Amino acid sequence: MLDFENVRKVYKDFELHVNLKVEPGYITGLIGPNGAGKTTAFKSALGLIHTDGGRLKVFGKPAEELAPSDRENIGVVLADSGFSSALKVKELLPVLSHLYPAFSRQEFIRQCDRFEIPMEKKIGQFSTGMKRKLQVLAAVSHGASLLILDEPTAGMDVIARDQLLSLLREYMETDGRSILISSHISSDLEGFCDDIYLIHEGKILLHEETDRLLNQYGLLKVTKEQYAALDQRYILKTRKEGFGYSCLTDQKQFYMENYPQIIIERGSIDELILMMNRRDA
Structure with a gap:
């Protein structure tokens, strides 16, 4: 569906260099701190910026060879873009109809009502969360096979998220669809994504199925003495603590069976980001 193969984008003080794949039928999460390269990767996939190397394929085609009909088959939400604040929502209807032949006017209006998006109100008067909801509704309104969503739940309260x-789960009920999504809210991705990529300073540090991350990853809390005696074959990252060390592992069961005396906490996306981004391993 979407395939980055050694894709590079070079700026004066930043370089993106990633391998990433979104499989058909998958919801793939891209996580990392601000400035890690998430938005650059998304814009590369959409052809909004020129890349400096590697191969980027969308729907099995080189990105630069996508036809207009292919681009119409992608729904997009970007963190730094949106609709004109001067427009009313009802004024988007002819715009979306023109952009996307498959746009469903009736379904879009129905979903706006469902999410309490007023058709007569100017977008500039919306809250950040309402603007985000509107962007996502537009992205799913034309039956796209691929959604690229950069922080779609930003600014929303827990009920709106x-x-x-x-809504996105309903979207995925149709076979052959995929989503690439980023979010700073780890609980959204833990319960939503099939697999997750961790990006930092333009590089992919880790790719893992979400179920494996949550079930087999863990955080060992050990004293200096316990750390010295620890089999470190399955330790991915270590952080010094006041009590000793925190150690990230992808073989939690091994340590539960062989070191029953140590404290082992369940893995989480937040801990993964904190541990993998540390320089002082």
């Missing part, structure tokens, strides 16, 4: 993720 749950409603939006439910």
